[in-house]
Amino acid sequence: MRQKRLNQQTKESYDKEYKRQEALIATMKEAHRVQLAEAREAVRTASRRARDAAPNAKASQVFAKFDANGDGVMDEEEFAAAYAAFAKPQHRPYPAPGSQESRFDYQTRR
Numbered sequence: 001m002r003q004k005r006l007n008q009q010t011k012e013s014y015d016k017e018y019k020r021q022e023a024l025i026a027t028m029k030e031a032h033r034v035q036l037a038e039a040r041e042a043v044r045t046a047s048r049r050a051r052d053a054a055p056n057a058k059a060s061q062v063f064a065k066f067d068a069n070g071d072g073v074m075d076e077e078e079f080a081a082a083y084a085a086f087a088k089p090q091h092r093p094y095p096a097p098g099s100q101e102s103r104f105d106y107q108t109r110r
Contacts, residue, residue, distance in 0.1 A: 046083045 050062045066074050066082040074082075 042083065043079075046079070050082075 066078060068078045
């Protein structure tokens with residue numbers, strides 16, 4: 001009887017751990033999906049800004065602007081630099097929800 005009970009407890013603990021790990025993997029997959037969607041949106045936005053800045057430019061010319069060292073691969077630093085170069089300052093009259101800034105902070109910053 002005792003051996004059977006120990007076996008059952010071991011089985012239940014393994015099942016519980018397995019379910020916990022499955023939930024963790026599902027959470028990681030969802031986080032990865034969200035990060036990938038954000039990266040795709042950032043690339044799409046940056047390419048739209050690049051197209052707007054140079055409407056007659058070919059894709060290879062736009063990529064050449066992003067690929068600063070010319071190695072044919074765009075790494076994170078190159079993308080960030082190009083994205084910042086194409087970023088247009090925007091006036092947002094209302095702060096984002098939960099933000100600590102007030103509505104008129106942009107007038108006092110100089």
